[in-house]
Amino acid sequence: MEAEDFSDLLSHLRRAYEDIIPRHGGTIVQIRGDGLLASFGYPETHEDDGRRATEAALDLHDFVRRIPLDLSPRTLPPLHLHTGVHSGLVLLADGDDLHGRLDLLGNTVNVAARLSDVAQSDEILVSEETLGAESHFYETTPRRSLSLQGIIQPIAVYGILGRAAVGTRFEARSMRGLTSFIGRQTELQALKGSLYDIIKGQPQYVAIVAPAGMGKTRLVEEFLRDSANSDCRILRGYCESYLSAEPLQPFLQILRLLLGLDYGMTAARAAKVLERTLAEINPDLLKYRFEFLRTLSLDPVNGQLESRNISLENTIAAICKLFDALVISKPVVLFIDDWQWADVASRQVLEAIRRGDNRTLFVLVASRELGDGNVAIGGANILTLAPFSADEAEEIIRQLLPGSNPFTVTRIRELSGGNPLFIEELCHSVAHDSPDHNRIGRIHGGEAWLEKLIESRVERLKPEQIDLVRTAAVIGNVIPTWLLERLTGCGESHPLIATLAAQDLIFPGEQSGTLRFKHGIARDVIYDSVGLRQRNALHKCIADTLREHGPAGAQEEAWELLAYHYGACGKVVEAAQYAEAAGDKAAGASALDRAQIQYGAALSALDPDSSQENYERWISIAQRLALACVFDPSRDQLEFLQRAVVLATAHHDQRALARAEYWVGYINYALGELAYATRHLETALAQATAVGDEPLAVQIRAVLGQACAAAAEYDKSLVLLDEAISIKRQFRKRGRLPVALAYSLACKATVLGDRGLFEQAHACLDEALAAVHDSGHEVEASILCWKSAVSLWQGRWEDARAAAIKGQHIAERVRSLYLYAMNLSLGGYASWMTQRSQKSLQAIVDATSWLENRNRGLFVSLNHGWLADSLVESERWQQARHHAARALLRSRRHDRLGEAMAYRAMARASAAGHNRKSPEVYLALAMKNALARGARHEIAVTQLCDAQIRLACGERAHVAELLDQAESLFEAMGMTWHIEATRDLRRRSR
Known part of the structure; x- marks a missing residue:
C-alpha cells in the first residue's frame, strides 16, 4: 500500500479501537502501529471483565474483516486481527508518551502478549482462567494447553469462534453440568407453599436474597420445574450489569418471548404476529398493540426491532393490562433474576404490576443484596440462603x-466457606490442574474470573471498609479481635465490622474473641490486592504487636502466627525461631502436617552456612522434620534431608552425617523405596559404628530390620528386629511413650504373620498396642494397620475390619494420608470378603490412587493384589490384569507382599479364558513367591486356589491331595474361615 493509504487505514483502525473498547468498559492503554493493548477492570472492576474483553475482541475482529481494501488497480485480500486475552493481577503506574496512558507491569501482560503472538490470523485466544464457566457464552475450540516463551507454567486456552446461543450466566455455567440438588429443602418448600397460596387466590411476592454463588438461580430452577407441572404460566427474565443492557431489559425479554417477536422481524410481520397473539390472550388487549410496538422498539423507518426511547407511562399501562389478562386464564409465576441490577424503569413496572388486582400472580425475584436503595423490593417476603453446611458441602x-x-x-470446604459456586470452581480447578488432590493452598489457575467477582464486591465498599478488610486479610483467615482493634481501632462491636458481615466478608469466628473470613478464597484475593510495601509493613506491625501485646498465657498459640508474619516481612531470624517452636508444638500434638510445614519454614528461613551455630540448629531441625515425616512421608521433605547430608559432609561432621543418612534411609523406607532405603541405612550404620554412636546404631539396625521386613527378607529382618526389641525393652524410660519399641514389635508381627505364626504375631501386636494404648499417637494407627493385615491373612475378616476402622480414625485425626489410605484399603478388603459390595472395592481403588498420586509405595502391592483378586471374582478381567501388573511392578521394587495374590488372580482369569498363559504357570509363580517368603498362609491359599481351578475345569486328579495339604496347613495356623472353605470344596468335589 502507499504510505498515505496505509496511514488512512491505521486512522480508521484506531477510531474503531477508540469506539469499541470503551463501549465494553475497557481502557486503551497503548496503540502502537496497528497493535492495541487494552485493559478491563480499571478504574472500575466488574465481575464480567473477562467476558467484556472477549466481546470487544469479537467486535474488533468483525470490524476489521469488513474494512474494504479496494485500492485500484488491484484489490487486496481482507485484513484480520489476532488477539490474546488473559486475566490476573498487575501493578498499575502512571503512563507516559512511551508506555501509554497506564504502565502495566506483571506476568499477566506478558501472557496476553504471548497469546496474541501465538494466535493465528483472525484467531482470538482467551485463557481458561479469564472466562471460567463463562466460556460457554461462546462457541470455542476444544480446551488446549500452550507452553509460551518465557512463561513457566503451561496456559490452558480456548479459541473463540463466535457467540453461543446462551442468555444467562446460569445457562452458561450449567452447560458444565449441574450437580444434584443438595440442601435448600426448607427454602424449596417455602416457595412451593407460596405457589399453593396463589393457586388459592392469594398473590405472593418473594425475594430470594443471597451473595453471588449461593445458588439462588439453582433453587428457582428446581422450583420452576415443579411449577410447570402445576399448570402455571411461567414468565422469566433477567437483569445485567453489562453496558449493552437495555432499559426494561427483563420485561422486554418476557414480552418478546410471550408475544412471539424477534429482533429480525420486519414491521409488517411483527404487527401481524403481535395482533394475533394479543387476540389469543384477550381481544381487549388489541387496543394496546401500538404501545407494545413502541415498548418493543419497532422502528417504522427501517422496519426492524431495535432499541429507542419509549413512553414509560404507556408502557406500564400496557404491561399491567397484559398481566391482568394473563392471570385470568391460569396462575402466573413471574421470575426475574439478578434483580440487584434492575434499572429504574423496570422497578417501576414491577411495582405497578404488584399494585394490580392479580390474585393468582406470584412475583419472584433473586437478588444479591438489600439496602441503600439498590433493590426496590419493599414488601416482599425475604428468603435468605445460608452457606451449605459441612455435610452438604462435602456431598457436593x-x-x-x-x-x-x-x-x-x-x-475445599474451608476455602469455599460453604458457597456452592466457590466449591464447584475449586473442584473443577483441582480436577483439571492437580492429580495430587491433597495440595490445595491458595487458589490458582482457572479461577481469575472468580477473583474478579470477589474484587468487584470489595471495590464497591467505602474506603474505610476497604482499609479494614485489607488489614484483616493480612492478619489471616482467622482474626483475633483484640489484634484487629489494636491495629485499626475497630473492635468486634464496631459498626464497620457489622457492615463487613452484611457484605458476607467477615463474621464472628467459632472461637470466642475471633472473627474470620466467610470464604478463604475471598481472603486470598483481598490479600493479593494489598501493595507489596504496605503488605510487608503490615506483617511486621502485626508480628511486633503479637509479640509485645499478646494476651497473657497465649504466647504458644501465637507461635505459628509469629513465624508466618515475620517470614512474610523478611525477618528471617525471628521467622525461623518461631517456626521451629511452632513445629515442636505441632509435633508434640501429633499434628504431622502442621509440624512438617513449620519445620520446613524454619529450614527455609535459616542460612546454615552463615555460622556454626546456625548449621547445628539447621541439622537439628532437619532431624525433627524427618521424624514428623515417618508416618506421613513426602518426597518434598527428602530435599531438606539430602541437603543435610551435603552440609554434614562439607562440615566434616561424621556424627551428623550418620544421622542424616539414617533419616534419608528412613524416609525412603516410608515411601516404599526399599532398595534406596537399605543402601542409605547400611551407609549410616557404618558411619555410626565408626564414630562410636551406639544409640544411633541401635536405631539404624531397627529401621534396617523394618526395611528388610518390608522387602520380605525375613531371616535378616528377625535378627535385627529381635536385637532392637531387646535393647528397647531393657532401656525403656518411664513416662515416655515407647514409639520405637511398639513399631518394631508391629514389624516383627508382620513377619511372623506372613510366615503363618499367627499366635506369636498377635502376641507381638498386643504388646505393641498395650505400650501405646489410647495415646492417639500416629504409631497406634500404624500398629492397627498391621493388626488388620495379619487378621486378613488369617481370614479373621471382622477383626481386620474393626482394627482398620479404629486406625483410620486415628490417622484422620493426625492427618496422615498414608495411614488413612492403608487402613481404608484393609477395611475395604475385609468388607469385600464378607459383603461383596462394590462400595468396599471402590474404597480400595480410591485409597490406592491417593497413595500413588503422591508417590507413596510402601506395601501398595497389597492394595493391587486385593484389587486383582476382587476384580477377577467380579469378572472385570481387564481391570484385574491392570492391578495384577501393578502389583508385579511393585514386586520388582522389593514390595513383594501382593505378588502371590496377583498371580493367583491371573490363574483364575486364565482358567476362565482371559489370559494367554495357562493357570499352572501363574500358580507356579504364586507358589515360588510364597516359598521365597516362607509364607505358609500363601502356600496353603495357593493350594486351595489350585484345587478350585482344577475342579472348575473338570480335572479331579490331585484335588483331594491339594485339599488335604491346604487343610492341614490351615488347621496348624488356626485359619478357621479357610478350613470351612476347604471342607466345602471337598464336599462339592465328591
Whole structure:
C-alpha cells in the first residue's frame, strides 16, 4: 500500500479501537502501529471483565474483516486481527508518551502478549482462567494447553469462534453440568407453599436474597420445574450489569418471548404476529398493540426491532393490562433474576404490576443484596440462603471429585466457606490442574474470573471498609479481635465490622474473641490486592504487636502466627525461631502436617552456612522434620534431608552425617523405596559404628530390620528386629511413650504373620498396642494397620475390619494420608470378603490412587493384589490384569507382599479364558513367591486356589491331595474361615 493509504487505514483502525473498547468498559492503554493493548477492570472492576474483553475482541475482529481494501488497480485480500486475552493481577503506574496512558507491569501482560503472538490470523485466544464457566457464552475450540516463551507454567486456552446461543450466566455455567440438588429443602418448600397460596387466590411476592454463588438461580430452577407441572404460566427474565443492557431489559425479554417477536422481524410481520397473539390472550388487549410496538422498539423507518426511547407511562399501562389478562386464564409465576441490577424503569413496572388486582400472580425475584436503595423490593417476603453446611458441602465435593480423600474435601470446604459456586470452581480447578488432590493452598489457575467477582464486591465498599478488610486479610483467615482493634481501632462491636458481615466478608469466628473470613478464597484475593510495601509493613506491625501485646498465657498459640508474619516481612531470624517452636508444638500434638510445614519454614528461613551455630540448629531441625515425616512421608521433605547430608559432609561432621543418612534411609523406607532405603541405612550404620554412636546404631539396625521386613527378607529382618526389641525393652524410660519399641514389635508381627505364626504375631501386636494404648499417637494407627493385615491373612475378616476402622480414625485425626489410605484399603478388603459390595472395592481403588498420586509405595502391592483378586471374582478381567501388573511392578521394587495374590488372580482369569498363559504357570509363580517368603498362609491359599481351578475345569486328579495339604496347613495356623472353605470344596468335589 502507499504510505498515505496505509496511514488512512491505521486512522480508521484506531477510531474503531477508540469506539469499541470503551463501549465494553475497557481502557486503551497503548496503540502502537496497528497493535492495541487494552485493559478491563480499571478504574472500575466488574465481575464480567473477562467476558467484556472477549466481546470487544469479537467486535474488533468483525470490524476489521469488513474494512474494504479496494485500492485500484488491484484489490487486496481482507485484513484480520489476532488477539490474546488473559486475566490476573498487575501493578498499575502512571503512563507516559512511551508506555501509554497506564504502565502495566506483571506476568499477566506478558501472557496476553504471548497469546496474541501465538494466535493465528483472525484467531482470538482467551485463557481458561479469564472466562471460567463463562466460556460457554461462546462457541470455542476444544480446551488446549500452550507452553509460551518465557512463561513457566503451561496456559490452558480456548479459541473463540463466535457467540453461543446462551442468555444467562446460569445457562452458561450449567452447560458444565449441574450437580444434584443438595440442601435448600426448607427454602424449596417455602416457595412451593407460596405457589399453593396463589393457586388459592392469594398473590405472593418473594425475594430470594443471597451473595453471588449461593445458588439462588439453582433453587428457582428446581422450583420452576415443579411449577410447570402445576399448570402455571411461567414468565422469566433477567437483569445485567453489562453496558449493552437495555432499559426494561427483563420485561422486554418476557414480552418478546410471550408475544412471539424477534429482533429480525420486519414491521409488517411483527404487527401481524403481535395482533394475533394479543387476540389469543384477550381481544381487549388489541387496543394496546401500538404501545407494545413502541415498548418493543419497532422502528417504522427501517422496519426492524431495535432499541429507542419509549413512553414509560404507556408502557406500564400496557404491561399491567397484559398481566391482568394473563392471570385470568391460569396462575402466573413471574421470575426475574439478578434483580440487584434492575434499572429504574423496570422497578417501576414491577411495582405497578404488584399494585394490580392479580390474585393468582406470584412475583419472584433473586437478588444479591438489600439496602441503600439498590433493590426496590419493599414488601416482599425475604428468603435468605445460608452457606451449605459441612455435610452438604462435602456431598457436593464428593460428587465433583469422586474418590477425593477426606483431607482434600475438608480443605475445599474451608476455602469455599460453604458457597456452592466457590466449591464447584475449586473442584473443577483441582480436577483439571492437580492429580495430587491433597495440595490445595491458595487458589490458582482457572479461577481469575472468580477473583474478579470477589474484587468487584470489595471495590464497591467505602474506603474505610476497604482499609479494614485489607488489614484483616493480612492478619489471616482467622482474626483475633483484640489484634484487629489494636491495629485499626475497630473492635468486634464496631459498626464497620457489622457492615463487613452484611457484605458476607467477615463474621464472628467459632472461637470466642475471633472473627474470620466467610470464604478463604475471598481472603486470598483481598490479600493479593494489598501493595507489596504496605503488605510487608503490615506483617511486621502485626508480628511486633503479637509479640509485645499478646494476651497473657497465649504466647504458644501465637507461635505459628509469629513465624508466618515475620517470614512474610523478611525477618528471617525471628521467622525461623518461631517456626521451629511452632513445629515442636505441632509435633508434640501429633499434628504431622502442621509440624512438617513449620519445620520446613524454619529450614527455609535459616542460612546454615552463615555460622556454626546456625548449621547445628539447621541439622537439628532437619532431624525433627524427618521424624514428623515417618508416618506421613513426602518426597518434598527428602530435599531438606539430602541437603543435610551435603552440609554434614562439607562440615566434616561424621556424627551428623550418620544421622542424616539414617533419616534419608528412613524416609525412603516410608515411601516404599526399599532398595534406596537399605543402601542409605547400611551407609549410616557404618558411619555410626565408626564414630562410636551406639544409640544411633541401635536405631539404624531397627529401621534396617523394618526395611528388610518390608522387602520380605525375613531371616535378616528377625535378627535385627529381635536385637532392637531387646535393647528397647531393657532401656525403656518411664513416662515416655515407647514409639520405637511398639513399631518394631508391629514389624516383627508382620513377619511372623506372613510366615503363618499367627499366635506369636498377635502376641507381638498386643504388646505393641498395650505400650501405646489410647495415646492417639500416629504409631497406634500404624500398629492397627498391621493388626488388620495379619487378621486378613488369617481370614479373621471382622477383626481386620474393626482394627482398620479404629486406625483410620486415628490417622484422620493426625492427618496422615498414608495411614488413612492403608487402613481404608484393609477395611475395604475385609468388607469385600464378607459383603461383596462394590462400595468396599471402590474404597480400595480410591485409597490406592491417593497413595500413588503422591508417590507413596510402601506395601501398595497389597492394595493391587486385593484389587486383582476382587476384580477377577467380579469378572472385570481387564481391570484385574491392570492391578495384577501393578502389583508385579511393585514386586520388582522389593514390595513383594501382593505378588502371590496377583498371580493367583491371573490363574483364575486364565482358567476362565482371559489370559494367554495357562493357570499352572501363574500358580507356579504364586507358589515360588510364597516359598521365597516362607509364607505358609500363601502356600496353603495357593493350594486351595489350585484345587478350585482344577475342579472348575473338570480335572479331579490331585484335588483331594491339594485339599488335604491346604487343610492341614490351615488347621496348624488356626485359619478357621479357610478350613470351612476347604471342607466345602471337598464336599462339592465328591
